[in-house]
Amino acid sequence: MEGLRSITRKLDLQHYVVYLGFLAIFAFFAITLSGDGFLTTRNLSNIVLQTAPATIMAIGFVFVLSAGEIDLSFGSITAVSALAGAVVMQDFPMVIGIAAGLGAGLAIGFFNGLLVAYLRLPSFLVTLATLGLFAGLARSMTNLRSIPVINDAFTGFFGSGALFGIPSLILWTLGAVIIGHLIYRETRFGAHVIATGDNPGAARVSGIKVPRIRLAVLMISGGCAGLAGLLYAGRLQAAKYTLGESDLMTVIAAVIVGGTALNGGKGSVVGALVGSLLMGMLNNGLILMGLSVSDQMIVRGLIILIAVAISLRDTGR
Amino acid sequence: MKFKNLIATASIMAALMGTTAHAETVGPMGEAATPSTTIQVSDDKVAELKAGGYKAALLWHDQSDFVNAVTLGATDEFKRLGIEVVATTSAGFDAAKQRSDIETALAKKPNIILSLPLDPVTSAAAFKEAKADGVKLVFLSNLPKGYQHPEDYAAIVTDDLFQMGKQAADALAEAIGGKGTVGWIFHDATYYVTNQRDNAFKTTIENDYPDIKIVSEQGISDPARAEEIANAMLLKNPDLSGIYVTWAGPAEGVLAALRANGNKTTKIVTLDLSEPIALDMVGGGSVAAIIADEAYELGRAMAAAGARALVGEETPPFVVAPAITVKTENVADGWMQSLKRAAPDSVLSATK
Structure with a gap:
């Protein structure tokens, strides 16, 4: 056991678990579902399209976790943003609708951030409360009704459109991952986020404005959730209060499996992308295997458990 | 949770039919209700269906006792008709997940989809791809907005x-x-x-x-x-x-x-x-x-309606299953x- 542990440590297995896991599960589905359409271009691109909103939420979540905070409210932000965009677009042009959607996300992130950074309330409790608060707001905004989005430019831009044959949702995913990765890895801000999560006291001593970092990461999370809401609205050509509600667990799993530490100081945007695709691929493959819904849930849970166990082993969590 | 089914079922019908009580159950476009017992696949068509190697997908809104009984009714009927059920999903009341489930199931090229569309607005876009692929759609209780019978769907089946x-x-x-x-x-x-x-x-x-x-x-x-x-x-x-x-x-x-x-x-x-x-x-x-x-009968009638549409037989737009005291x-x-x-x-x- 000790020998195995030293080998895995040498290979830094945890670092690559998401990539190895992704390849292993991909290979498994590719072989077992070869006759069931798993490997078709349409199915593979579906996986990327279906996970696009969750991937973008996951990018925001990487920043929040890396700074040693958590945001449980992003699902509700997604719903509020989608509805805000859809409602505004009924009377105003697309640009104002987009601004309303993203603005709602940023504003809620700002609200979370103020409470966490300046009132010094724990982010777990703040966002647990705002999760409910904004879920309720999303429901009351439209009285539980779904709001259709009939703006073709919008649904093309955020949902069903394509540029040079590449679906817009894939472009959004790629764009968000590249920008997120660059900010996280290549900027001073990214380094400050990681330093804050690693050791807030030391970060403060070294001159980092810790409250400002905390406010910023929660706004990034809110902004990402807002963008995810617009993508959902584009994809479904409608907004509904349930959007984003069920993504919390998927996104947390994707981010943790992707190598971001739950208690801050370490993370990976690219890992979160692969983690998110892994979750989407699991959903997809288990359905194609013809499993019953309950069995799909059991198998998915077990695989996530194994992946998380491997990725958290020896990292001191 | 039976009640959750009610909620899901509610949205479109409320929009389509107004909130006044009718003297009897009528369809979204005011169609008269056809009793589910009349939706049957004749013996000569059974052989044709069996030879066709057809496939079906059951794309539900949620999991519950009620859905289990509908699923059982549908699977039993499909088995009798030699139609293979290739995918079963539950959207957990999430409209985005329902859309993904439809896309995923289409990879298995089903000929029939049975589903409860979560609500008319979001499901109109969600089922578009399936419709374009020529899949016979049979809906439970709800109808995507703007869908026309018989070109867009085979039937809606619901409780009386x-x-x-x-x-x-x-x-x-x-x-x-x-x-x-x-x-x-x-x-x-x-x-x-x-x-x-x-x-x-x-x-x-x-x-x-x-x-x-x-x-x-x-x-x-x-x-x-x-x-x-x-x-x-x-x-x-x-x-x-x-x-x-x-x-x-x-x-x-x-x-x-x-x-x-x-x-x-x-x-x-x-x-x-x-x-x-x-x-x-x-x-x-x-x-x-x-x-x-009669949840089981709802499922059976849905499967039968889909199968009839597949072999070019007529299907009524609005089918109701009876109530039992x-x-x-x-x-x-x-x-x-x-x-x-x-x-x-x-x-x-x-x-x-």
Whole structure:
């Protein structure tokens, strides 16, 4: 056991678990579902399209976790943003609708951030409360009704459109991952986020404005959730209060499996992308295997458990 | 959770049909209801279907007892017709997940999709791809906005909601001897399914039973508050002959209120099968009857409608499955007829 542990440590297995896991599960589905359409271009691109909103939420979540905070409210932000965009677009042009959607996300992130950074309330409790608060707001905004989005430019831009044959949702995913990765890895801000999560006291001593970092990461999370809401609205050509509600667990799993530490100081945007695709691929493959819904849930849970166990082993969590 | 199905079912129908009670259940475009028993696949078509190597996908809105029974009805019928069920999904009431489920299932190239569209607005775009692929769509209770029969879908199958409410009225009237006072606990929300059933009860009592008076009307939106509401109702009307409760969940609270008051005379009628309610009924308690739908038959009729469309046979746009009045004497049969499953042991042993 000790020998195995030293080998895995040498290979830094945890670092690559998401990539190895992704390849292993991909290979498994590719072989077992070869006759069931798993490997078709349409199915593979579906996986990327279906996970696009969750991937973008996951990018925001990487920043929040890396700074040693958590945001449980992003699902509700997604719903509020989608509805805000859809409602505004009924009377105003697309640009104002987009601004309303993203603005709602940023504003809620700002609200979370103020409470966490300046009132010094724990982010777990703040966002647990705002999760409910904004879920309720999303429901009351439209009285539980779904709001259709009939703006073709919008649904093309955020949902069903394509540029040079590449679906817009894939472009959004790629764009968000590249920008997120660059900010996280290549900027001073990214380094400050990681330093804050690693050791807030030391970060403060070294001159980092810790409250400002905390406010910023929660706004990034809110902004990402807002963008995810617009993508959902584009994809479904409608907004509904349930959007984003069920993504919390998927996104947390994707981010943790992707190598971001739950208690801050370490993370990976690219890992979160692969983690998110892994979750989407699991959903997809288990359905194609013809499993019953309950069995799909059991198998998915077990695989996530194994992946998380491997990725958290020896990292001191 | 049967109630969640009601919520899901509610949205589009409310939009399509308005909120007024109809004298009978009619379709989204005002189509007359066709009884589900008439949706059959003839023997000569069975051979054709078996030879076709056809596939079906069941893309549900959620998981529940009700969905399980619908699934069983559909799978049994598909098996008989030699149609393979290649994918089963549950969207957990998430419209985005339902869209993803449809796309994923299409990779297996199903010829028939049975589904409960979560709501008319979001599902209109979600089913577009399936429609474009020429898949025969059979919907449970809801219809995506703007879809036309028969080019866009084969049929909508749903419960006979008016009958359920009417049979509840008839059962309560019988239990109290055709005269007296009753309380009406209705679902206080704009949900088509519950609204239709509740109003059908009220209309039937008012029109068909001149000696029965509805003396108390109480809306309920949170089932957990049913006991309080029933207590208040009984306080004001201690000699109520009967109470109608909109569905089994709140009826359990009403039952608790009657027991706490030591009331052994007021009769309860409610809708949807539930073990505690049935147990009280078979033990000679306050519950006089339970009105259930035929979930298994809904599934069977959906499968048959899809199969008929596949071989080019006509399908009616709007199909309803009958309601069953379940009383002590038919509890075992009623349970079997509704859910294709034996009644719970506790209920069966109490009838012996």
